[in-house]
Amino acid sequence: MIRAAAIAAVAAVGAAAAGLAACSDPGAPTTLRLWAMGREGEVAAELVAGFEREHPAIHVEVQQLPWTSAHEKLLTGFVGDATPDVAQLGNTWLPELAALGALAPLDAEVAASPVVRPADYFAGIWDTNQIDGTLYGVPWYVDTRLVFYRRDLFAAAGAATPPTSWADWLTVLRAIKARAGADRYAILLPLDEFDQLLAFALQQGDPLLRDRGRWGNFRSAGFRRALTFYLQMFVEQLAPIATEVQVSNPWDELARGYFACFLHGPWSIGEFRRRLPADQQALWTTAALPGPTGPGAATAGGSSLVMFRRTTHPHEAWQLIEYLSRPEVERQFYALTADLPPRRTAWDDPRLAGDDQVRAFRDQLERVRRTPPVPEWERIVTEMRVVSERAARRVSPATTPAELAAIVDAAVTELDARADQMLDKRRWMLDRAAGSAP
Amino acid sequence: MTARPRAGWAFVTPAVAAVAVVFIVPVIAALALSFTDFDIYGVADVHNVRFIGLDNYRRLLATPLFWSALGNTLFFVVVGAPLSIAASLGAAVLLDARVVRARGAFRTALFAPVVTTVVAVAVIWRYIFHTRYGFLNYVLGWFGIGAVDWLGDPRWSMPALIGFAVWKNFGYNMIIFVAGLQSIPGDLYEAARIDGAGRLAQFRHVTLPSLAPTMLLVTILTMVGYFQLFAEPYVMTQGGPAQSTTSVLYFMFEEGFKWWNLGYASAVAFVLFALMLAGTLAQLAVARRWSRA
Numbered sequence: 001m002i003r004a005a006a007i008a009a010v011a012a013v014g015a016a017a018a019g020l021a022a023c024s025d026p027g028a029p030t031t032l033r034l035w036a037m038g039r040e041g042e043v044a045a046e047l048v049a050g051f052e053r054e055h056p057a058i059h060v061e062v063q064q065l066p067w068t069s070a071h072e073k074l075l076t077g078f079v080g081d082a083t084p085d086v087a088q089l090g091n092t093w094l095p096e097l098a099a100l101g102a103l104a105p106l107d108a109e110v111a112a113s114p115v116v117r118p119a120d121y122f123a124g125i126w127d128t129n130q131i132d133g134t135l136y137g138v139p140w141y142v143d144t145r146l147v148f149y150r151r152d153l154f155a156a157a158g159a160a161t162p163p164t165s166w167a168d169w170l171t172v173l174r175a176i177k178a179r180a181g182a183d184r185y186a187i188l189l190p191l192d193e194f195d196q197l198l199a200f201a202l203q204q205g206d207p208l209l210r211d212r213g214r215w216g217n218f219r220s221a222g223f224r225r226a227l228t229f230y231l232q233m234f235v236e237q238l239a240p241i242a243t244e245v246q247v248s249n250p251w252d253e254l255a256r257g258y259f260a261c262f263l264h265g266p267w268s269i270g271e272f273r274r275r276l277p278a279d280q281q282a283l284w285t286t287a288a289l290p291g292p293t294g295p296g297a298a299t300a301g302g303s304s305l306v307m308f309r310r311t312t313h314p315h316e317a318w319q320l321i322e323y324l325s326r327p328e329v330e331r332q333f334y335a336l337t338a339d340l341p342p343r344r345t346a347w348d349d350p351r352l353a354g355d356d357q358v359r360a361f362r363d364q365l366e367r368v369r370r371t372p373p374v375p376e377w378e379r380i381v382t383e384m385r386v387v388s389e390r391a392a393r394r395v396s397p398a399t400t401p402a403e404l405a406a407i408v409d410a411a412v413t414e415l416d417a418r419a420d421q422m423l424d425k426r427r428w429m430l431d432r433a434a435g436s437a438p
Numbered sequence: 439m440t441a442r443p444r445a446g447w448a449f450v451t452p453a454v455a456a457v458a459v460v461f462i463v464p465v466i467a468a469l470a471l472s473f474t475d476f477d478i479y480g481v482a483d484v485h486n487v488r489f490i491g492l493d494n495y496r497r498l499l500a501t502p503l504f505w506s507a508l509g510n511t512l513f514f515v516v517v518g519a520p521l522s523i524a525a526s527l528g529a530a531v532l533l534d535a536r537v538v539r540a541r542g543a544f545r546t547a548l549f550a551p552v553v554t555t556v557v558a559v560a561v562i563w564r565y566i567f568h569t570r571y572g573f574l575n576y577v578l579g580w581f582g583i584g585a586v587d588w589l590g591d592p593r594w595s596m597p598a599l600i601g602f603a604v605w606k607n608f609g610y611n612m613i614i615f616v617a618g619l620q621s622i623p624g625d626l627y628e629a630a631r632i633d634g635a636g637r638l639a640q641f642r643h644v645t646l647p648s649l650a651p652t653m654l655l656v657t658i659l660t661m662v663g664y665f666q667l668f669a670e671p672y673v674m675t676q677g678g679p680a681q682s683t684t685s686v687l688y689f690m691f692e693e694g695f696k697w698w699n700l701g702y703a704s705a706v707a708f709v710l711f712a713l714m715l716a717g718t719l720a721q722l723a724v725a726r727r728w729s730r731a
Contacts (some may be wrong), residue, residue, distance in 0.1 A: 072695060079481055100482040192678050243679055246569055246590045375478055379697050387682055393592070425479060429486065 018225055023228050029059040031317050033084035035074075038067045040088055040141075040303065043336040052331075058316050078102045085311040086320050089413045090126040090302045094137055096375035097306070103136040104307040104314065106321075110135060115322045120343045124300040124368035131373050137304030138325055141339035144198055144368050146360055147287045149261035150254060153179075157260075162287035166229055169290040173238045176260045185240045188250060189233060192243040193215050194385035195299060199289060200226035201297040201370045209419070213234045213374040214427050216419025218384070220410045225292070227388065234392045241392065255283060263289070265301070269357050270338050280386075286360040287414045300368035302342065314344045332416040340365070376422045377388055387411050395397050472704035480699065494705035503681060507689040508713075510596060514685065515717075518600040522660055523668070525608040530615030531645070545616070549609040556606065563602050564589065586629040589675055592682035599670045599683055606670075607663070608625045609680075611656045618652035619645070654725045659717055665714050686710050 025090040036044040041064030047062045057148055063084065065073050071093060077083045080098055089097065097103050110116050116138055129137040149162065157166075157175035161313055173186035180186065182289040189196045201208060204222025209215065217223070240259070247253055250262050251271050272284055289298045305321045309313065323329060331349050340352075340361055347362055371377050390413045395404065472494055479486040498504050529548050533541060551559065566573045567588035588598040618660045622645065630640045646653075667685035671677050677684035677692070686706065694703030 075478075075481060075698065096478060099479065191680075192676065241590070243590055245564065245675060245678075246587070248564075386681060389678075393680055425477060425486075426474065428488075429479060 003340045012026075017275040029057050030060060030313055032060045032086060032313060032316055033319055034060055034062050034320065035070075035084045035087040036062060037065045037070045037088055037303075039337055040339065041065060043333070044088075046336065047324060047329060047333060048294070048320075050329065051422070054323070055316075055319065060320060074102075075100075081310065083199050083308040083310055085308060085313055085317040087306055087308065088140060089137060089306045091125075091137070091139070091300070091302055091304050092371065092378055094129060094304060094306070095131055095373045095377065098131045098134075098136045099375045102308055102310075104311065105136060105137045106138065106307065106318075109318045109321075111137070113322060116325050120345055122300075122342060122344070122365045122368060124297075124370060125302060125342045125365070128300050128302075128370040128373070129304050132272055137306040139342035140303050140305045140324065141330075141337075142342045142365060142368070143301035143303075143340070144264050144361065144364055145195055145263045145265060145289060146364055147261050147289060148254065148264050148272070148284060149287060150257065150283055151285055152283060153257065162290075164288070164290050166290055166292050166296075170232070170238075172254070173233070173260075174236065177236070177238050180257070180260070184257060185236040185259040186261070187233060188242070188247060188253075188259040189230070189239040190242060190244040190247065191389040192245070192385070194388075196383050197226065197230045197384065197388050198371070198381060199263065199296075199298050200230055202299060202371070203289075203291045207372065209372040209374065209377075209380075209423070212430065213376075214370050214423055214430065215318055216380070216416040216423070218415040224408055224412060228404065230388065230403060231391055231395055231408065235395045235397065235404060237397060247277075255280050256416060266338060266340050266358070266361055274327045286357045288360055288364045291299055295363075295367060297367045297369045298364055299371045302339075304434065315387065374423070374426060376419075376426060379422055380419045383422075384415060387415050387418070457621075468704045468707065471701050474701045476699075476701040478698045480700075482726055487701075490701075494702050495709070498702070498705050498709065503684065504686070504689060506681065507684045507686045510683060511665060511667055511685045511687075513596055514600060514603070514667050515661060517597075517598055518603055519657070519660045519664045521600065522604045522608050522664070523611060523656060526611035526656070527609060527615050529612045530619055530640070533612070533616055534619040545613075548612060551606050552609040555604075556669045557673050558671075559606065560602075562676065567598050590679050592680045595675055595679055595682045599674060602674065603664070603667075603670050607660075611660060614652060614656055615649070618649050622648040650725075650729065654721070658721055661717055661721065662714060665710070665717070686713075 023404065034044060034048065035041075041062070044062045044064070048062060052058065052060060070090075073082075073088070074093070074097065075352065078097070083102060094103070107437075121139055122142065125139045125142050127138065129135055146163065153176055154162065154172060157179065158171050159172040163169040163172050176186040188430075198211075201223050204220075204226055206220035207217055207220030208223065210217040235242065247258075251268065252257065252275060253264065255276050269286070273281070276283070289296050291297065305324060307317045307321065311317050324333075325343075327341070327343060327346040327348075330346040331351070332391070333339060334341055334349075334352065340358075341347060342365075352358055353362070371381065388411065391407050394407055399407070473489060473491055474480075475490050475494070491573060505671050532538065533545055533548070538544065542634050545650050565571070569575060569585055569587045574587070574588065578584075578586065586594055626644050626648070627640055630644050635643065666687050668687040668691065671683040671685060671688050672691075675683045677688050687710065690706040690710065693699045713725060
């Protein structure tokens with residue numbers, strides 16, 4: 001017992017001495033820990049080098065996480081009190097880490113910052129970082145979905161310019177399917193991805209969850225319209241019943257004409273340029289997503305830079321976030337990764353603005369919308385995919401409009417039931433917080 | 439009188455302590471966890487955890503996906519395990535035949551799938567199963583059989599996974615059977631031959647009974663292993679299409695480590711444990727009756 005106390009005392013003295021040493025020596029560099037994922041993690045060290053040149057007293061230690069284990073690593077880091085100072089965070093994970101209380105609010109820093117100016121960011125992307133009026137992140141890059149299509153097949157079907165409304169789009173897709181025959185299709189909607197249906201749903205006025213994210217809102221007229229439109233593509237066999245497992249290389253398949261268009265993110269531009277031979281490069285291009293009555297919204301994806309609440313160097317951590325958010329650093333980031341910048345001034349660059357296939361993203365980014373900012377959303381959207389896949393497998397050309405309406409009705413009822421169950425804990429938390437408030 | 443037991447306890451204490459720390463304590467903690475709604479909010483603050491009694495178990499039994507996952511797992515066990523054992527035994531008997539040359543090379547080749555990484559061979563099998571460019575459908579085409587959408591059609595995804603799993607795993611049991619076959623004395627076969635037994639009769643009346651203890655071991659190991667179906671759907675189909683390859687373990691993994699519903703996932707683990715225990719006890723009972731008869 002006595003010995004244990006003695007050891008503790010020695011340890012405390014040692015720690016105090018170390019603390020004193022850290023304070024008294026101005027030459028010792030402050031070390032910031034930055035976590036970044038996947039390809040971004042690979043180039044982060046290169047970006048950070050410029051920051052270290054400007055701030056010789058700060059050393060940034062970059063840790064690269066694979067995307068597949070990043071979520072688990074963040075949560076275990078939080079539990080084990082080992083979170084970094086700054087991290088890249090997929091913006092759909094932000095509500096969850098904010099709910100944990102792991103993230104530092106950034107409103108005061110942004111208000112005082114000459115670099116990070118909210119008005120310069122695309123509004124839909126900026127929104128994803130705000131939870132109940134508090135800002136928890138600064139967008140680093142954006143990701144959304146565009147239509148990648150075959151120019152020649154669309155032109156042959158009478159669409160010299162890409163359609164912008166659902167009705168025109170359907171007309172073109174039907175014409176393409178009529179020319180393509182039974183074993184070729186007009187569009188690819190992989191059944192194991194939720195992005196396509198989610199984009200159609202976000203284009204509606206109705207929110208996906210209601211009452212501050214307490215209940216599902218899938219029975220709304222808007223979601224019914226989106227699901228009906230989505231399923232219509234399968235009823236008319238405009239889209240194959242296929243998953244990403246079967247069409248793992250959509251770029252070559254588009255060039256072969258297995259389908260005439262699909263919805264994908266910015267990285268597909270690089271894939272097309274790398275994979276297709278030069279004489280096929282003129283075949284494909286990009287277009288903004290059609291909406292119910294005109295150019296429509298798309299998902300506001302991408303990653304943000306966040307500061308953790310437990311950081312011991314908030315000032316230096318914010319300096320790093322500020323540096324990485326500079327338009328010229330974002331351009332350098334684009335050159336390294338092809339990740340699209342989230343702020344408009346960064347787009348004033350010939351490499352971005354002068355590229356036709358990339359410019360369609362610039363147009364789409366003005367119309368991106370965020371998904372409901374609740375931690376349960378990822379789970380709910382997965383259920384949406386499961387239920388819509390099941391519905392898509394039930395329809396056929398023999399399905400009548402009345403039968404389709406019944407299938408849609410059953411699906412949205414089921415979805416609301418599942419969402420409500422998943423939100424049960426959230427409702428309890430909100431009610432308790434409301435009850436304990438004075 | 440008291441000195442010897444005390445010394446005995448002193449000797450086993452380290453081992454008992456190790457077992458308690460790495461096994462008994464976690465199991466009790468997991469059992470306790472299964473009576474709570476521990477989730478991501480509980481990670482944030484332990485006051486957000488509610489004790490909910492048997493609600494997790496009640497909810498689990500009312501979840502259709504759990505029942506379909508259980509059905510998928512049982513299908514995999516009931517069809518996959520016997521196929522796997524039959525393939526192992528067949529390969530072992532062939533390897534054991536006197537006429538076989540280069541036995542070592544064949545044994546190595548047949549064992550190779552066991553030591554390969556699931557993730558690496560899954561990529562190759564995804565090509566083999568590919569609907570339009572796959573080798574399997576190409577071969578079926580020679581016999582006039584139309585393309586089967588192996589990994590995309592909910593009716594065929596499980597048979598495809600069973601084929602993959604049998605190929606991947608049969609080599610392991612094969613080695614155990616080879617060892618079992620080599621320990622059967624040659625004079626038993628000689629005696630059977632003298633009694634006029636043919637090849638089939640020798641197999642039925644000499645090989646199989648002599649292999650009974652090996653068979654029991656292999657059956658239990660295979661059944662327990664096949665109940666824990668996870669890696670195959672994880673790398674090949676992600677539980678799809680239409681959740682047709684979601685197994686109980688995959689379901690538990692998603693609940694626990696994808697969605698962090700740790701309380702609920704613990705309940706799944708205990709239900710799976712109860713099922714496997716029941717299966718193993720049933721096998722032991724059958725084996726006991728079999729060896730007594």
